[in-house]
Amino acid sequence: MRITFRNLCLIVAAVAILPLSPAIADHHLAVQRLGVDVIPQKYDLYVVPRFKTNDFLGEETITLAAPKSGIVSVLLHAKELTLSQAEVISAGQRQKVEIKAEPSEEMVRLAWQTPITGVPFQLKLKFKGILNDQLAGFYRSTWKDAQGRIHNLASTQMEPADARRMFPCFDEPQFKATFKISARVPREMTAISNAAVVRQVVSGTTRLIEFEETPKMSSYLVALVVGEMEATPPVVVQNVPIRVWSVKGKKGLGIYSRDQAAKVLPFLTGYFGVPYTWKKLDMIAIPDFEAGAMENPGAITFREKLLLIDPVDASSGTKRSAVSVIAHEMAHLWFGDLVTMQWWDDIWLNEAFATWMETKAVDAIHPEWQWWKTYANEREGSMDTDALRATRTIHSDVRNPEQAHEMFDVITYAKGASVLRMLERYVGEPVFQKGVHQYLEKFAYGNAATKDLWDSIGAVSGQPVDQIMNTWVNQPGFPLLSVGPSSRPGSLDMSQQRFLSEGLGPQEETLRWRVPVGIRVLKGAAPINGQSHADRKYLLTEQTGTVPVLTDEELELPVLANAGGVGYYRVRYPETSFRKLIDAASKQLDPSERFSLLDDTWSITFIGEFDIVSYLDLLGAVKNDEDELVWGAILGQVSYLQRVVEPTQKLPYQRFVRDQLSTLYRKLGWEPKPNELQQTRILRGRMLTTLGTIGQDPQVIKTARELYAGIGKSSKRIDPDLMTPITTIVAFNGGARDYDHLLVRYQTARTPEEEGRALHALTEFQAPQLVGRTLQLGINGKVRTQDAPMLISSLISHQETAETAWDFLEKNWKRITTFYPEQMVRGVVGSAGWFNTDAMHSRIKEFFGSHPIVSGESTVARALESSAVNVKFRKNSAAKFNQWLAQRFGKP
Ligand code: BES
Numbered sequence: 009m010r011i012t013f014r015n016l017c018l019i020v021a022a023v024a025i026l027p028l029s030p031a032i033a034d035h036h037l038a039v040q041r042l043g044v045d046v047i048p049q050k051y052d053l054y055v056v057p058r059f060k061t062n063d064f065l066g067e068e069t070i071t072l073a074a075p076k077s078g079i080v081s082v083l084l085h086a087k088e089l090t091l092s093q094a095e096v097i098s099a100g101q102r103q104k105v106e107i108k109a110e111p112s113e114e115m116v117r118l119a120w121q122t123p124i125t126g127v128p129f130q131l132k133l134k135f136k137g138i139l140n141d142q143l144a145g146f147y148r149s150t151w152k153d154a155q156g157r158i159h160n161l162a163s164t165q166m167e168p169a170d171a172r173r174m175f176p177c178f179d180e181p182q183f184k185a186t187f188k189i190s191a192r193v194p195r196e197m198t199a200i201s202n203a204a205v206v207r208q209v210v211s212g213t214t215r216l217i218e219f220e221e222t223p224k225m226s227s228y229l230v231a232l233v234v235g236e237m238e239a240t241p242p243v244v245v246q247n248v249p250i251r252v253w254s255v256k257g258k259k260g261l262g263i264y265s266r267d268q269a270a271k272v273l274p275f276l277t278g279y280f281g282v283p284y285t286w287k288k289l290d291m292i293a294i295p296d297f298e299a300g301a302m303e304n305p306g307a308i309t310f311r312e313k314l315l316l317i318d319p320v321d322a323s324s325g326t327k328r329s330a331v332s333v334i335a336h337e338m339a340h341l342w343f344g345d346l347v348t349m350q351w352w353d354d355i356w357l358n359e360a361f362a363t364w365m366e367t368k369a370v371d372a373i374h375p376e377w378q379w380w381k382t383y384a385n386e387r388e389g390s391m392d393t394d395a396l397r398a399t400r401t402i403h404s405d406v407r408n409p410e411q412a413h414e415m416f417d418v419i420t421y422a423k424g425a426s427v428l429r430m431l432e433r434y435v436g437e438p439v440f441q442k443g444v445h446q447y448l449e450k451f452a453y454g455n456a457a458t459k460d461l462w463d464s465i466g467a468v469s470g471q472p473v474d475q476i477m478n479t480w481v482n483q484p485g486f487p488l489l490s491v492g493p494s495s496r497p498g499s500l501d502m503s504q505q506r507f508l509s510e511g512l513g514p515q516e517e518t519l520r521w522r523v524p525v526g527i528r529v530l531k532g533a534a535p536i537n538g539q540s541h542a543d544r545k546y547l548l549t550e551q552t553g554t555v556p557v558l559t560d561e562e563l564e565l566p567v568l569a570n571a572g573g574v575g576y577y578r579v580r581y582p583e584t585s586f587r588k589l590i591d592a593a594s595k596q597l598d599p600s601e602r603f604s605l606l607d608d609t610w611s612i613t614f615i616g617e618f619d620i621v622s623y624l625d626l627l628g629a630v631k632n633d634e635d636e637l638v639w640g641a642i643l644g645q646v647s648y649l650q651r652v653v654e655p656t657q658k659l660p661y662q663r664f665v666r667d668q669l670s671t672l673y674r675k676l677g678w679e680p681k682p683n684e685l686q687q688t689r690i691l692r693g694r695m696l697t698t699l700g701t702i703g704q705d706p707q708v709i710k711t712a713r714e715l716y717a718g719i720g721k722s723s724k725r726i727d728p729d730l731m732t733p734i735t736t737i738v739a740f741n742g743g744a745r746d747y748d749h750l751l752v753r754y755q756t757a758r759t760p761e762e763e764g765r766a767l768h769a770l771t772e773f774q775a776p777q778l779v780g781r782t783l784q785l786g787i788n789g790k791v792r793t794q795d796a797p798m799l800i801s802s803l804i805s806h807q808e809t810a811e812t813a814w815d816f817l818e819k820n821w822k823r824i825t826t827f828y829p830e831q832m833v834r835g836v837v838g839s840a841g842w843f844n845t846d847a848m849h850s851r852i853k854e855f856f857g858s859h860p861i862v863s864g865e866s867t868v869a870r871a872l873e874s875s876a877v878n879v880k881f882r883k884n885s886a887a888k889f890n891q892w893l894a895q896r897f898g899k900p
């Protein structure tokens with residue numbers, strides 16, 4: 009799983025049921041939507057960033073249409089801007105305008121005397137703004153060159169509602185307009201924006217750069233980057249020049265990403281059947297960046313580590329992240345940029361779609377990566393949150409920017425992508441694709457809502473798509489299906505009920521889904537990617553259903569009720585059916601199916617509906633698996649169990665971990681084999697990391713140390729996929745000298761990957777004094793604010809350091825909330841959901857009660873509930889697990 013900000017803050021992730029604190033509650037009521045009396049058509053925008061004073065000057069002319077007559081005022085967005093001049097021009101007549109700021113609403117009202125009627129008219133404004141350090145709006149970033157000199161840079165990040173910090177505008181997605189942008193920048197700098205440069209004039213110490221007028225687009229997509237930047241040479245694909253930009257000295261690291269984008273583009277135009285409309289594609293690495301990447305048409309911005317890749321030394325994981333993020337953002341150029349949701353309540357149309365499409369695109373250009381398997385991780389990731397009462401519906405009410413920010417969560421991205429995938433499988437891939445094509449054609453340069461997508465796919469498929477999908481998009485949670493042989497011969501009985509982490513309990517839940525069920529009778533070998541012609545489709549529409557699927561001879565065979573693992577539901581089977589499935593699993597189920605079987609069983613165990621000892625037996629039965637995806641589930645579960653190990657059972661637990669991995673370790677060892685699949689190299693790394701950390705395997709730790717000591721010295725090249733495992737193992741078992749060494753590696757890293765690896769490893773050290781140093785780095789200004797929150801949240805999410813890190817967070821809360829960009833604070837507290845003792849649960853509850861968190865309502869509600877269910881699991885299962893450890897692994 010890539011570690012971008014989104015993932016970080018969503019480790020525990022929705023709509024709060026908590027009472028709101030007064031400060032937050034007021035704010036919710038304050039910000040209102042704009043009216044539609046006046047509609048922007050074109051913005052002429054001129055900006056002058058001033059790095060000496062950390063501000064900028066702006067001038068703009070907005071051309072407006074007014075469907076109504078008699079307009080005497082306009083309300084538009086502006087935040088932290090000072091307007092100095094304003095006039096309105098209609099039919100050649102100029103009028104003076106009165107400016108009235110309404111800061112609590114992030115708006116300004118402009119009013120004049122003589123009513124304007126009918127004609128398009130223009131507003132001319134002059135203003136000044138702040139080149140801020142919040143990584144939002146038009147903000148300042150800095151970087152150091154090889155000689156250690158500091159340079160400035162300015163970048164934009166508008167989504168969801170920060171264009172208003174750069175220029176007065178109608179900052180809501182449905183107000184699409186064209187943008188004609190120009191900038192005056194220091195002579196040694198350049199500027200990049202959505203459209204191509206049409207003119208450059210150098211005069212004195214400045215450079216004027218003028219861009220073409222863009223096609224119609226929403227304000228949240230405006231981009232302007234100003235700095236001493238350099239670009240790779242372009243690759244031209246389908247007439248589109250593609251380049252990667254970085255700060256000076258790094259353009260060599262842009263080639264890999266540029267070439268990957270060049271492969272993604274034809275795939276996307278082919279799939280969508282709609283040409284690329286943004287003329288050029290610049291991809292820009294920004295040294296300080298809050299999210300992972302942002303899909304500004306023609307000028308996609310990225311964190312450096314997701315775009316600047318060393319083609320030789322990069323690990324497979326780093327390449328995977330880069331390619332999937334590039335594919336994701338490029339998918340947005342159609343889904344999001346060309347067709348945009350009406351309003352933030354439908355942001356899932358953007359994000360779920362791009363997440364789903366990202367997988368398709370990566371699979372198309374790197375089939376050997378077997379990327380389709382990541383759907384399984386998405387399903388798992390969102391179900392954990394979606395099983396909480398504090399989850400929310402995919403489509404959720406949004407009234408203001410804070411709530412819009414909260415929408416970028418695992419429900420939007422991962423649940424959204426999962427239910428799209430389920431629908432695609434149900435209606436068939438070609439039908440789905442055709443529906444998408446029609447939707448894009450119909451709403452190009454405009455806006456759409458969820459229903460519009462269902463109408464398009466419904467029209468092509470002839471299925472009641474909206475009826476099915478409403479149950480997934482407008483209801484929280486998902487069902488548990490109980491599936492077993494029916495009393496009617498040759499049939500399966502099914503029933504559904506909501507799956508909740510707090511336990512199934514009494515049936516007060518009346519939610520029902522329309523569940524597309526994929527059923528497979530296991531006769532032959534596993535299908536290649538979970539899709540078999542033998543699959544039977546059944547739509548469960550009521551609480552219970554009976555499916556006549558079996559012939560007499562099939563009756564004795566195992567039956568799987570989530571073919572391909574694409575269904576967004578969990579399945580529970582009766583004991584005998586379950587045994588049959590497990591016995592057949594290794595030969596007749598594909599990796600996603602094995603994954604979902606394991607994940608469902610673990611989750612049902614977690615809520616106390618499956619015996620933990622039987623679950624542990626199952627872990628023993630899957631030791632022979634060789635698939636990275638399946639092992640991802642196993643390792644996640646095994647490391648979770650560490651959280652309930654009693655001090656007396658520490659050694660037995662370590663033996664259990666080593667035993668679980670023994671077969672795999674014998675097979676994979678340390679040495680990559682020629683022609684090995686990428687997934688095997690990645691799996692080797694995960695296996696070794698587990699053995700060298702929670703497994704405390706002395707041999708693995710020793711080898712890791714030796715290899716680490718040889719980095720840069722020995723002539724033998726270390727497999728790039730082993731670099732992070734080695735570093736992690738050394739740090740986890742390391743002391744002050746290792747710490748100092750890693751800190752230097754962080755400060756002198758040659759690539760963003762190396763920098764990130766070293767920084768992350770600093771959170772692995774166990775000695776209290778070293779944990780303390782990492783915590784300090786989280787707030788002392790020595791680590792960029794884009795990365796610092798990760799240090800603290802990572803230490804909170806690690807069992808051994810969690811309480812120390814939480815103490816630190818409480819003591820330094822003031823510094824944290826002032827030092828971190830506003831929207832990054834919630835990312836730090838989400839990991840509190842891991843706490844599983846009554847004492848810590850009460851502490852975090854008390855803390856959240858008195859410390860409101862910006863855009864953090866759902867994060868807080870989910871963390872509290874997660875922690876409560878973790879406490880419950882501990883109370884119900886810890887004793888049994890520890891007994892089992894003592895019995896099985898008590899002796900060496
Ligand atoms: N549109 C988002 C960026 C974004 C996220 C803007 C949150 C405002 C708030 C972008 O397309 C995105 O999803 N970025 C991801 C990376 C992606 C590959 C999943 C991110 O930043 O984590």
Ligand code: ZN
Pocket residue numbers: 336337340358359362
């Ligand atoms: Zn996105």
